[in-house]
Amino acid sequence: MVLAHHSLLVFPDLADGFYEQGAPESIGWFVYSPLHTLWAGTEAVYVFFILSGLVLTLPVIRRPAFSWREYYPSRIIRLYLPVVASVAFALVLALVVARTDTPGISEWLQRHDQPITIGTTLRNATLLTGTNNLNSPLWSLRWEVWFSLLLPVYIWIAVRFSRVGWPIAAVSVVLSLIGTVVDNGPLMFLPIFMIGCVIATKLADLARLAKWVEEKRRSRVIWATVLAITLLGFSARWWLPETLSGTSTIVVLICAAVVVGLAIYSPGVRSALQLPFIQWSGLISFSLYLTHEPIIVTTAFLLPSDMAWLVPIIAVPLALVFAWLFYQFVEAPAHKLARWAARSRPSRQHAASRTAPD
Secondary structure: OHHHHHHHOOOHHHHHHHOOOOOOHHHHHHHOOHHHHHHOHHHHHHHHHHHHHHHHHHHHHHOOOOOHHHHHHHHHHHHHHHHHHHHHHHHHHHHHOOOOOOOOOOHHHHOOOOOOOHHHHHHHHHOOOOOOHHHOOHHHHHHHHHHHHOHHHHHHHHHHOHHHHHHHHHHHHHHHHHHHHHOOHHHHHHHHHHHHHHHHHOHHHHHHHHHHHHOOOOHHHHHHHHHHHHHHHHOHHHHOOHHHHHHHHHHHHHHHHHHHHHHHHOHHHHHHHOOHHHHHHHHOHHHHHHHHHHHHHHHHHHOOHHHOOHHHHHHHHHHHHHHHHHHHHHHHHHHHHHHHHHHOOOOHHHHHHHHOOO
């Protein structure tokens, strides 16, 4: 979805719609309607945040001997090695093919006309203080890193107050809404991870709900209806009336959470996600996320502005192939190094068991 999002932003009219400058009426059906779900890149990142909250919480609450001493070096390596490699890749492409503001290009491409300095490159590689458009998807990794560092706090809140987990998730949604209104990044994005943390502590409740649905005679209809409503609401900020636009963040975050739940419990959604191509795309998804944007931007700047229609045709296959290579030679080795780092820093319990006499 993010790949589609960036591929379409090379078109000036679609980029104008995304940046709230008003898309032409001729394409309004594709921008200001539920069809925007097909390229709702920002909303897809919300799913990523919630999923991160879920999958990072589960090992902590399921392993009595979970070691934070093992977690931190492993997690930092797991995130930063691919990120640094992707920044280097984006830097090389930007130096080879200049990003210059030329007539006829979309506003999204215009925003890539930024000076390349050592300082901005280091900021992109370290993430913590913000990023620029050298490799624009890295904006979300900034919040992923902060969440990863603050994970013990999130876990403590989610577990300590698990009895009121759903109200905590609701408060998280409201905080994110407030952050959106006041344009505050930490307040906008960091609460979203808590939704996933809460889901991790409530999987038993959700399993009972899913079982109740499965026992119904028309369970398939129920699952299909929930999926349809979820996909409809996922792009709510693009089609809700202006008078209700302030509530779109609430609708989108609820739908993003439901997407994660459907992936776990809906038989139909689960089967779809187990298709070979989907499994393969999931395997390379992080590599694809980190590397697709520089490829799209470079392709767009190599072609004349009136040939923007060729950019997705060329860049999307290239991005998929390069993501697979990046996974093989960067991300997979980073996984191995991260596991080695975790094993090389045993927890106190493991160290005690090694030194205890027989």
